[in-house]
Amino acid sequence: MAFPEHHEIPRYAMEYYRGGKLGPWAHVKPRWQKFLSMLMGKNFDYSSMPHGHWGQHMLGYYNKKMALYDQLLPQKALYHPSTYDGSLFQAVPYDHLMDDDEVLGVHFFFKQADYDNPVPGSFFADMCQRHDPRDS
Secondary structure (H helix, E strand, C coil), X not given: CCCCCCCHHHHHHHHHHHCCCCCCCCCHHHHHHHHHHHXXXXXXXXXXXXXXXXXXXXXXXXXXXCCCHXXXXXXXXXXXXXXXXXXXXXCCCCHHHHCCCCCCCCXXXXXXXXXXXXXXXXXXXXXXXHHCHHHC
């Protein structure tokens, strides 16, 4: 996400994060987990939070609350249909991603992929080779 300087959404999120509090966007399950943890005298920390709590859940909440719909990028910007079918992890042509001005980036999340052993010639393998931080 890119926000203009001094935008309130990152500031709100950091206030909750630094305070160790669930945000108002928290779903029912983490609220119950926190409540039950307190009853049992256990610590409820950030590792107990669902993956999307500080990302998609928070952004969805503020997007709705602040009516920011006109500022949203299209889904294709980061979630091209090929991110769902696993083809980015196979040795198939991917020029359609490189030539499409609406595709700004790709979010890799295919659960069945072998992230440690990319298939040579796949989009994922080429990006790993191009951007491997271990080569720095």
